Amino acid sequence: xPLIDTxxxxxxxxxxxxxxxxxxxxxxxxxxxMGLGNLREIGSGNIGxxxxxxxxxxxxxxxTLLLDGAKGAVAVLxxxxxxxxxxxxxxGLTAMLGHCYPVWLGFKGGKGVATxxxxxxxxxxxxxxxxxxxxxxxxxxxxxxxxxxxxxAAVSTVWFxxxxxxxxxxxxxxxxxxxxWRHRSNIARLREGTEPKIGQK
Numbered sequence: 001x002p003l004i005d006t007x008x009x010x011x012x013x014x015x016x017x018x019x020x021x022x023x024x025x026x027x028x029x030x031x032x033x034m035g036l037g038n039l040r041e042i043g044s045g046n047i048g049x050x051x052x053x054x055x056x057x058x059x060x061x062x063x064t065l066l067l068d069g070a071k072g073a074v075a076v077l078x079x080x081x082x083x084x085x086x087x088x089x090x091x092g093l094t095a096m097l098g099h100c101y102p103v104w105l106g107f108k109g110g111k112g113v114a115t116x117x118x119x120x121x122x123x124x125x126x127x128x129x130x131x132x133x134x135x136x137x138x139x140x141x142x143x144x145x146x147x148x149x150x151x152x153a154a155v156s157t158v159w160f161x162x163x164x165x166x167x168x169x170x171x172x173x174x175x176x177x178x179x180x181w182r183h184r185s186n187i188a189r190l191r192e193g194t195e196p197k198i199g200q201k
Contacts, residue, residue: 006087014083018075018091022098022115025105026067027052030060040105048110050145050198065114071095072118080122089171092119096175100182111182113149116175120156124165127172131156143197146186153179 006014027047031039036055039047043054049065075095080088099115101107117135121128131152139148153176159165160172180187189195 004086006083010083011087011090014079014087014091015094018079018094019098021071021075021091022095023102023104023109024067024071024098025102025109026071027064027110028105030063030067031055031057034060036060046110047105048112049114053198068099068110068114069118069121071099072115073122076119076122085167089123089168092123093171093174095119096178100178111146111149111186112178113145116153116179119175120172123168123171124160124163126163127156127159127165127168130159130163134159139198144190144195145198146183146195147190149179150183150187 004011025047027049028039031037031042031052034057036042036052036057039045039051039055043051045051048068049061052064053061055061072092072095075091076088079091096112096115096119098109100109100112102109113135117128117131120131134155135148135152138151139145142148156172156176157169160169165172186195
C-alpha cells in the first residue's frame with residue numbers, strides 16, 4: 001500500500017471524483033446517440049463494450065471500450081497529478097465502483113473490465129500492458145471475453161510482483177476480487193459451457 005499522506009477530507013473528495021467519473025455509462029450513451037436502441041434491452045443488458053458489440057456496431061463497441069478505460073485512467077492520473085499516490089489509488093478504486101454500481105442506473109452497471117484495465121495502465125503501465133497482453137492472448141485462444149477477463153485479472157497479482165509494483169498489490173487484489181464478483185453469472189455459464197463467444201448475439 002502507498003503511504004497515506006493526503007488529508008482525509010481530500011481523500012474523500014478524490015473518492016467522490018473517481019466514483020463520478022467511473023459512473024458515466026458510455027455504452028448506454030453511445031448506443032442511444034448512434035440510434036442502436038436501449039443497451040439495457042440488448043443481449044445481456046450489460047453496459048460494457050462486449051454487449052455493445054452485440055448491436056453489430058463495431059465502432060460503438062470500440063468507442064465504449066476506449067471511453068470506459070479512459071475514465072478509470074483519468075481518475076487515477078488527475079488524482080496523482082493534483083494530490084498524491086494514495087489519492088490516485090483510491091480514485092482508481094472508486095472509478096471501478098462507479099462503473100460497476102453507477103448511481104445514474106440504479107447502481108446496476110457493467111462488469112468493469114475496461115475500467116479495470118484503464119486504472120491499471122494509469123497506475124503502472126508495465127503491469128497494464130501485461131494484463132492487456134494476457135487478455136488478448138486468452139481472448140484469441142478462446143473467443144470468450146469473460147474467460148479472458150477472468151484470466152487476466154487472476155494473473156495480474158503476479159504481474160504486480162514481477163514488475164515491481166508491490167505498493168499497488170493490495171489495490172490490485174481488491175480489483176481482481178471485484179472482477180470475479182461481477183462475473184459470477186459468467187463463471188456459472190463457463191462451467192455449463194453456455195457462455196457466448198465474442199460478437200455472438
